[in-house]
Amino acid sequence: MLLRWLVAVLLCLALPHTVLAATEIEISSPGEQSIPLGLTKFLPDQGVRSDRIADEFDEVLVADLDLSGLFRFVDPQSFLDDADRIGLFSTQVNFPQWRLLGAETLIKGTYHLDGDNLVVEGRLFDVVNRRLLTGRRYVGQSKDVRRMAHAFADLILKELTGEEGPFSSRIAYISNQTGDKELWLMDVDGKRPLRLTNHRSIVLNPDFSPRGKEILFTSYRANNPDLYRKEIYTGKEAKLSYKPGLNVAGRMSPDEREVALTLSKDGNPEIYLISTSGRIRKRITENWGIDSDPSWSPDGEKITFVSNRQGNPHLFIADIFTGKTVRLTTRGKYNATPAWGPKGDRIAFTRQEGGRFDIYTIKTDGTDERRLTFGPGNSEHPRWSPDGRFIIYSWDKDGNRAIYVMRADGTGSRRLTSLESDSRHPAWSPRW
Amino acid sequence: MSVVPLRQINDFHKDPKFGRLLLVSLVVHGLIWAAFAGDWFGYSTRPKPPVYYVDLIHKPVLNPQAGRPDPRPSKKPQAAPVKKSVATPVAPKAVTKPEVKPLTKPEVKPLAKPVKTAKSKPVPKPDQRQEKQVQSAIDEIRQRQTREAERDALKDKLAKLRESVGAAATIPADVPVGMPDGTGDEVGVSALAFVQAFIQQNWALSPYLLDQSRLANIEAKAKLVYAADGRLKSFRIENPSGNPQFDDSLKKAIIKSQQLPQPLPKDLELVVIFNLKEMAATRR
Numbered sequence: 001m002l003l004r005w006l007v008a009v010l011l012c013l014a015l016p017h018t019v020l021a022a023t024e025i026e027i028s029s030p031g032e033q034s035i036p037l038g039l040t041k042f043l044p045d046q047g048v049r050s051d052r053i054a055d056e057f058d059e060v061l062v063a064d065l066d067l068s069g070l071f072r073f074v075d076p077q078s079f080l081d082d083a084d085r086i087g088l089f090s091t092q093v094n095f096p097q098w099r100l101l102g103a104e105t106l107i108k109g110t111y112h113l114d115g116d117n118l119v120v121e122g123r124l125f126d127v128v129n130r131r132l133l134t135g136r137r138y139v140g141q142s143k144d145v146r147r148m149a150h151a152f153a154d155l156i157l158k159e160l161t162g163e164e165g166p167f168s169s170r171i172a173y174i175s176n177q178t179g180d181k182e183l184w185l186m187d188v189d190g191k192r193p194l195r196l197t198n199h200r201s202i203v204l205n206p207d208f209s210p211r212g213k214e215i216l217f218t219s220y221r222a223n224n225p226d227l228y229r230k231e232i233y234t235g236k237e238a239k240l241s242y243k244p245g246l247n248v249a250g251r252m253s254p255d256e257r258e259v260a261l262t263l264s265k266d267g268n269p270e271i272y273l274i275s276t277s278g279r280i281r282k283r284i285t286e287n288w289g290i291d292s293d294p295s296w297s298p299d300g301e302k303i304t305f306v307s308n309r310q311g312n313p314h315l316f317i318a319d320i321f322t323g324k325t326v327r328l329t330t331r332g333k334y335n336a337t338p339a340w341g342p343k344g345d346r347i348a349f350t351r352q353e354g355g356r357f358d359i360y361t362i363k364t365d366g367t368d369e370r371r372l373t374f375g376p377g378n379s380e381h382p383r384w385s386p387d388g389r390f391i392i393y394s395w396d397k398d399g400n401r402a403i404y405v406m407r408a409d410g411t412g413s414r415r416l417t418s419l420e421s422d423s424r425h426p427a428w429s430p431r432w
Numbered sequence: 433m434s435v436v437p438l439r440q441i442n443d444f445h446k447d448p449k450f451g452r453l454l455l456v457s458l459v460v461h462g463l464i465w466a467a468f469a470g471d472w473f474g475y476s477t478r479p480k481p482p483v484y485y486v487d488l489i490h491k492p493v494l495n496p497q498a499g500r501p502d503p504r505p506s507k508k509p510q511a512a513p514v515k516k517s518v519a520t521p522v523a524p525k526a527v528t529k530p531e532v533k534p535l536t537k538p539e540v541k542p543l544a545k546p547v548k549t550a551k552s553k554p555v556p557k558p559d560q561r562q563e564k565q566v567q568s569a570i571d572e573i574r575q576r577q578t579r580e581a582e583r584d585a586l587k588d589k590l591a592k593l594r595e596s597v598g599a600a601a602t603i604p605a606d607v608p609v610g611m612p613d614g615t616g617d618e619v620g621v622s623a624l625a626f627v628q629a630f631i632q633q634n635w636a637l638s639p640y641l642l643d644q645s646r647l648a649n650i651e652a653k654a655k656l657v658y659a660a661d662g663r664l665k666s667f668r669i670e671n672p673s674g675n676p677q678f679d680d681s682l683k684k685a686i687i688k689s690q691q692l693p694q695p696l697p698k699d700l701e702l703v704v705i706f707n708l709k710e711m712a713a714t715r716r
Binding site: 022023024025026027028029030031032033034035036068069070071104126128129160161162345389407408409 | 641700
């Protein structure tokens, strides 16, 4: 009995000390808002050493990953001897050395050049947990090194974010490099430009089909703004809509069954839906005002467009099935060129303020409007990357209009096309 | 209701169980006393480090005039030219000219005009000038001496002041100051704040990894147990956010924080709530 008492008393005395009350602390922001990345140059693997291959791969990878905004690159000058060692397996990597340099992730790789045949192997390591995150082998020719680097950048983004990057896709745009406004295609870093049309007229408003096999554009080739479709791989081209008046701003629906466009066959520009053979299926707007620039929602149920039916040009959203139209923007005197984001939650558009166009985004319910560009000159024609991470647009701050890309929050803007010619109306392809 | 007779109450000490109960009572009281009086957990015997009270308003500093727009340094260069003018140009001219001219000229020249030259030019004027110049030089020297004396007096005062606060002036570098819950044996901040800052510093997460619209709502809770030597004994993500990128970044931050750079006052069990409220607010 006495023993029980003693034990009970002792327990009572010891309880507050043995059971430590856990203290709660809150950390409401990370100390570093980027991932420290050690990016080593790829090393030759028993083949011919080619600095060009290693440098070009490194240049493309750095540019892509830098644009993503995810990483802070560990200064290559501080690299220790592990950077010069081939390490495709986690057992071959000196992780403590990279921890010492502050890296959380590490990219290593090799290339094997045999004649013109090129094999590149890239690896992404988790330095903290000392494990391989992902890796891929790319086989091709030496001219494919840029594509390989873009593909590896996409893979890295997929591993770290769960969603593939858009770097392997392409960008269509209108340029007057040849003297006429023609349709061009380039990589997302502005390299490898390729002319697609030779209309020797005015080509404008290109847009990719959702699967990326075709491009829609308007051309004045037949002295009327007609809508064309062009197969990218075969180069085959056909008129899709050539009604009197405007046949502009053609946008293919997500299911590729219909095309929304602006027609002015009856005098006043209105939004219509036409089939892929060009037959009118439905008239979306019927109003005294000018309705133009349609853009599909990702689910294919709504269209946003510009209309001046209530005075100044503003953005509206129309339901395809019910025809119900609601006004989206209320501010500004001139809102134009809407582009519905691939996530479906935001719409990018341009607004003229102070005699200058800038790019904005807004939620589809009309809230949370954000201005993305502030610089001198006009920023126009915004289009989303297929993953919604980036926005591509044209900007004439340096005289000639050029194509620029920025992150969807307006940061990290960089020029893609030369200033020697005028480039505008960019359109980002789906994943290639 | 039963009534206990008074006699029975008074005779309770005759109860055979009384001794046992008394013993238990004494033991319990003794244990309680020992628990509170004795140093069971090593808190009271540990020497409390000295806590210094620092007067931040009248804080003694090693160089009180540092960074102050003091007029004296600007006066120094002004005083220097005066010194030079006294020493070099005025005095030598006043002394040498009258000595050289009367001595050389009468000897070299014939005796035809010695008186005229001596009377007309050098003799009367050098005397007046000399007197004035000597007087001004003396005045300058006196002024300089008074200034130096004042300066010496000020220096003495400063030295006395330094002596009086000297001991205190050297202390602040070692004084544990900072957090209100600091116990005086930590470098600057409380252990909690230190651990919080250390984990936050090791937490790297790009906002581009996450859905921007959900930054404000994402949250995870982790339980961490640190030993007194600063070693992470164990951790567990108690309430994961559900976002793999976010949760992975937390794990990395915790792994990177598995050894604190300095020991803690005692074992520390923490529940850390990770969220992005601040980041979301700054990105709006």
